[in-house]
Amino acid sequence: MKFEHIGMVGYGEVGKVFTAGLKDKVAGISAWDLTFEAPAVREVQRAHAAQAGVAACASMAALCGRADLLISAVTASNTLAVAQEAAAHVRRGTVFLDLNSASPGTKQQAAALIDAAGGHYVEAGVMTSVPPYGIRVPMLLGGARAAELAGVLAGWGMDAKAVSEQLGVASAIKMCRSVMIKGLEALVIESYTTARAYGVEDHVLPTLAETFxxxxxxxxxxxxxxxxxxxGQRRAEEMREAANTVREAGGGFAPFMASAIADKQQWVADQARAGVFAGLGKDARWQDYADHLLAAVPKAP
Known part of the structure; x- marks a missing residue:
């Protein structure tokens, strides 16, 4: 398995990190993103790509025409839509690496589309936040070509490990972890903000430190x-896929927690979109975030 040209579907945070880290591993690298044609951000996105040495494609068809390795890095809700569009244009023999945080069922549907078009689908479970690690972020791969692709990626300095030839295993691991990690985020935001409202945070946090x-x-x-x-928006979409993962487990196992986590993540995303956290810098304390939330929400009677 040897690649000459990488095509990145999605040029957001993950897409930028991966293209920057991989551009010197192959002869060429391209990207396609809806923002490349969006009037409000088109110039900024295309300028970023040009400066990074990434060719900005105008369509999925153009991207597929160049790439022998496609990497999908979009929001969870677009996982299947991207696979559907890629399947209409993918060249036979192209490997499609799906980094998106989607349920095993969604990944299996995406795989069926790509494989039917003559491509080779490999799922990836990205096991932690990408920015601190770059292309060395730990990833679990699944699918018939997972082991072969893992060897290539390891040669590029990536931390990729094949866990199963069966599609869905890597995603199940990722989604189960997401319930815990995104759940902790939601719990901390709810607990800390409530403690701040009552003025008891100096009592609550020491008890957490004592226990953990x-x-x-x-x-x-x-x-x-x-x-x-x-x-938060991306996390909310991921947690909806985590809820689907719980449902797909069968037996009437309802995703009470995963659904609630998605709702909390979505609520915070909505507050951010409304400008509630405007003015907070990257080094803001949690108390600053909590104070902004408390100032924005209606007071109880």
Whole structure:
């Protein structure tokens, strides 16, 4: 398995990180994103791509015409739509690496489309936040070509491990982890903000430190708030896929927690979109985020 040209579907945070880290591994690298044609951000996005040495394509068809490795890095809700569009244009033998946070069922549907078109679908479970790691973010791969692709990616300096030839295993691992991690984010935001409203945070956080002394609850709280404020929409979509994962487990196992986490993440994303956190810098304390939330929501009678 050898690649000459990488095509990145999605030029957001993950797409930018991956194209920057991989552009020197192959002869060429291109990207396609809806924002390349969006009037409000088109010039900025295309300028960023040009400066990064990434060819900005005008369509999925153009991207597929160049690439022998397609990497899909979009929001969870667009996972299947991207696979559908790629399947209409993908060249036979092209490997399609799906990084998106989607349920095993969604990944299996996407795989059926790509494979039927003559491509080779490989799912990836990206196991933590990308920015601190870059292309070395830990990834679990699944599918018939997972082991072969993992070898290529490892040669590029990536932390990719094949876990199963069966599609859905890597995604199940990722989604189960997401219920816990995104759930902790939602719990911290709800607990800390409520504690702040009552003025009892100096009593609550020490009890958390006593029970879980390995965690810096002050620092972790600020990080959780900042990530959800910045990426709450993406996290909410991921948690809806996590809820689908729970449902797909069968037996009437209802995703009470996953659905509630999605709602909390979406609510914070909506507050951010409304400008509630305007003016907060990247080093803001969790108390600053909580104060902005409390100032924005109606007071109880």
């Amino acid at each position: 002394p390995s965690i810096d609850w002050e620092k972790q709280g600020a990080y959780f708030f900042s990530r959800v404020v910045q990426h």
